[in-house]
Amino acid sequence: MKRPYNFSAGPATLPPEVLEQAAAEMLDWHGSGMGVMEMSHRGREFTSIRDQAEADLRELMAVPAHFKVLFMQGGGLAQNAIVPMNLSRGGAADFVVTGSWSQKSHKEAKRYCTAHVAASNDADRHTRIPAPESWKLDAKAAYVHLCTNETIHGVEFQSLPDLKALGSDAALVIDCSSHIATRPIDWSRVGLAFAGAQKNIGPSGVTIVFVREDLLGHALPVCPSVFDYKVVADNDSMLNTPPTYAIYIAGLVFQWLKRQGGIAAMEQRNVTKAQLVYDYVDTSGYYRNEVDKSCRSRMNIPFFLPDDKLNDAFLAGAKERGLLQLKGHKSVGGMRASLYNAMPLAGAQALVDYMREFAARHG
Amino acid sequence: MKRPYNFSAGPATLPPEVLEQAAAEMLDWHGSGMGVMEMSHRGREFTSIRDQAEADLRELMAVPAHFKVLFMQGGGLAQNAIVPMNLSRGGAADFVVTGSWSQKSHKEAKRYCTAHVAASNDADRHTRIPAPESWKLDAKAAYVHLCTNETIHGVEFQSLPDLKALGSDAALVIDCSSHIATRPIDWSRVGLAFAGAQKNIGPSGVTIVFVREDLLGHALPVCPSVFDYKVVADNDSMLNTPPTYAIYIAGLVFQWLKRQGGIAAMEQRNVTKAQLVYDYVDTSGYYRNEVDKSCRSRMNIPFFLPDDKLNDAFLAGAKERGLLQLKGHKSVGGMRASLYNAMPLAGAQALVDYMREFAARHG
Structure with missing residues (x-):
């Protein structure tokens, strides 16, 4: 029977080859006598799965060595709190509102910092992105947050702004949940990027965070240990039990992406x-x-x-x-x-x- | 070939029947034309999976109607922060330290409240549980935290303390991650119970929280929305995209448990x-x-x-x-x-x- 085409916004369709491989390995991964769900996250087998997934992702996305790659839990909505807890230092942050997701990020950040709206396309019912030259950036902002693809409104940044050229020293934070791995990222313009996996990478339940090393180590005291980027990075995303099966599926998708070119x-x-x-x-x-x-x-x-x-x-x-x-x-x-x-x-x-x-x- | 016996402390062995069913349904769940990983979490198909999982769990564990059942992310370590953010009201909480896990819970809670050690088996190298009559409970504590099975030290509470009989009005919080669904819980003594799934329930990446309704609605302002129990409960654990595949596997395990008696x-x-x-x-x-x-x-x-x-x-x-x-x-x-x-x-x-x-x- 022909497989239907599934246009879900997420969780979303996965390559049949990936699902077939996962099904074939369900009870016994590579002769280990265990399925991936049954492995200790600290064992040799799962560690190799995790390391390969990170290496493949780094290669695919050309992630520079001075960025950490973290596998976290909680999805984009959790990151809306985790980013300001880690990056704002309780000061200010700028938000460019281009749709539902950046709006939610702005609202949640208010718990932890002074969250400014630097620009908004609200008056255009989220149908166009305000030109970067028009953004009212706060000179004191620790970071500028964008959602680079608004899943609900269908608005996508075709390139990343150069904050330095706009006179800002802030770190650029991008929520790229719904277009990660679908186009290159210009890392020279980015401080932190995060993405829930459930659109282009794998099952829901794992969130990938790319963070420039100099941004680590400034979490607010109220930040839970499992969401302190420095603690997570220092523990290779293994402070708590990671979502092992979701990471495994993501790894299979990365290998599939490499095979696609x-x-x-x-x-x-x-x-x-x-x-x-x-x-x-x-x-x-x-x-x-x-x-x-x-x-x-x-x-x-x-x-x-x-x-x-x-x-x-x-x-x-x-x-x-x-x-x-x-x-x-x-x-x-x-x-x-x-x-x-x-x-x-x-x-x-x-x-x-x-x-x-x-x-x-x-x- | 005979399947090996896997004694991992977690993630841990799963029933082969569950893994076989998951493999068989990987590309097409119940004729829907989609695998479970590919379904919108808000669609009819996944909603039915979630609802059935909760109903089966409630039946298995005889969960009273005045408890909410939440499917969350972040594991037990995240709950170490989430519980005090939701229950402490910034006041005090008591901890009975019986091993590594309760020790970690106590340490993390200090970020959010005055965290007392009411009793500890440290001097006994975590080999015996201090008698409840000897616990030094704080009259002002909002809750008393126990880890009812210490996975690392192999120490298990054989019954739950009656806090009222000990003169405390605090809510009892139990971390039952490593023995949930292996014995009944006396809900009349419990305010909140949480469990990472990766021991007895399914894959890592989903945490189950049972919370008495009267404890909802008191989260600290610093509590991220996705970890505010009331917000999660009001949204049927769907505020953010839940770890859908992990919930599905948990549901298969619940059905397996019912078949086992x-x-x-x-x-x-x-x-x-x-x-x-x-x-x-x-x-x-x-x-x-x-x-x-x-x-x-x-x-x-x-x-x-x-x-x-x-x-x-x-x-x-x-x-x-x-x-x-x-x-x-x-x-x-x-x-x-x-x-x-x-x-x-x-x-x-x-x-x-x-x-x-x-x-x-x-x-």
């Missing part, structure tokens, strides 16, 4: 897939996407039918054709197609074919 | 397994366990050979016979056999057979 190859495919859907939406005369072309997300494409009354019929027909989880986020409405790394071009094509068919029937 | 049946088996090993250790004239008989853990049995120089030979011979992960914790040394729910009686018997053989050869 790495991040540059994935980026090219992601551009092609997104272009296919946006081009059709823009020329259809039926569907619409409201995000400014300069900052449309390659990963998450919200789109609307001419009449919301047709939404249920659209979703039902999609499901019949094996196109799953296309319903838009409740705060935006309409539809949303997520085209993460594991979504093949054929999936984007099948979606466009169905959209065309639906428009012809109802248009 | 539930907690009462498991307790009986656990008593039998532990008795088999302790009886042999005590009568062997070769091995020794140093924990007082009144509080020996059914789950984690540390034992020592007469000479540490034989440890490597013991471990190598064990591995040859398919007896894995018996090395003791570095802070205690020697050996440790963990006999969680998923360890069959045949595994405990195979261990004793090997221990007898080894003693005969080296004794």
